[in-house]
């Protein structure tokens with residue numbers, strides 16, 4: 001179906017409504033990921049939210065990142081949720097029991113796993129907006145970059161060391177939640193080897209907030225998710241102890257590519273603003289190691305990057321959007337051209353049955369594709385933003401703009417859904433999802 005371009009009226013409405021959603025989800029110094037389903041601050045959501053807010057207010061965008069950093073553990077880890085007030089979200093702090101961890105932060109309740117390291121990429125976008133505005137905004141942002149440089153470096157160092165002790169060049173994740181793509185078919189193999197043992201009973205609360213439970217992970221999947229939390233608690237959130245005992249240990253190509261891209265940007269910004277030269281050098285080394293790891297994982301027959309199950313040593317070949325990790329971290333020119341053509345071609349964004357030519361989480365041509373189930377096929381606007389960002393950065397402006405325009409056309413209903421049914425364009429999951437509104441603002445800026 002051809003993409004109908006939003007009219008100037010649509011655009012004005014979208015910008016206004018996106019700003020309104022972010023304002024309504026603003027709790028002062030942080031933004032809830034969504035008003036009902038996700039009433040706390042999520043780590044990678046906060047990155048996207050901050051770059052969206054920056055199109056309106058640079059100081060408020062920086063506050064978002066500042067708040068996120070209050071949850072940083074002494075190991076450098078940025079946890080995937082910062083809990084702020086009691087709510088009906090499950091698993092809650094009582095389930096995470098992070099008080100068993102010596103490295104947890106004081107005064108903030110957090111979860112005990114991570115999410116993709118998008119934050120420095122967001123910071124570089126905020127800097128871009130701050131420069132466009134100049135004056136006090138630019139000054140504030142440049143100072144923030146310099147002041148927080150060691151904190152971001154500590155975060156990246158944590159991923160590069162505690163999560164890659166054998167230097168595979170792939171960041172190890174200990175839970176599907178750490179990938180941000182919870183139930184992606186990427187994890188079906190590793191999860192099939194997760195055997196839940198004795199653990200406290202639980203009641204899911206997420207299903208109360210969606211119209212159709214099949215849009216969310218199943219109960220069997222949730223049991224495995226909760227079992228891995230139990231295993232992290234038993235290991236006292238010590239990564240080496242978990243590695244020795246935990247069921248799920250996988251090298252994640254998307255997280256690794258984001259780490260490489262973010263480390264490049266951190267080094268560039270650090271060099272520009274006079275950060276510690278040793279830290280800049282370390283950042284460049286991290287970027288190089290993880291870029292190499294991602295490129296090494298590419299399957300020559302498909303041209304897609306593959307995660308590595310570190311329990312079995314198997315590469316995981318799935319037609320998931322994470323396969324485009326090399327586009328994010330850069331690398332070999334021929335591979336990047338091949339990936340661009342693949343992404344825009346008939347197996348992916350150019351698939352004839354797609355309502356909008358935006359990146360689906362799984363190729364509609366894959367047997368693993370499910371049109372309505374969470375990360376098993378639906379289109380997630382933030383994923384489309386990431387690919388557009390990556391193409392733009394590698395000089396592919398035309399391709400990037402095609403994704404941007406299709407992404408805007410998809411959001412013209414102004415519901416800012418969490419994800420979209422790719423064949424019909426129906427809104428799925430939560431509405432008024434903060435990161436969806438945020439990337440709309442960035443696309444419009």
Ligand code: 9WN
Pocket residue numbers: 033038042044045080177180181182206
């Ligand atoms: C678990 C908040 C988060 C996103 C994730 C998305 C979903 C949580 C959940 O919501 O995960 O972390 O409860 O399903 O998968 O990417 O950050 O928007």
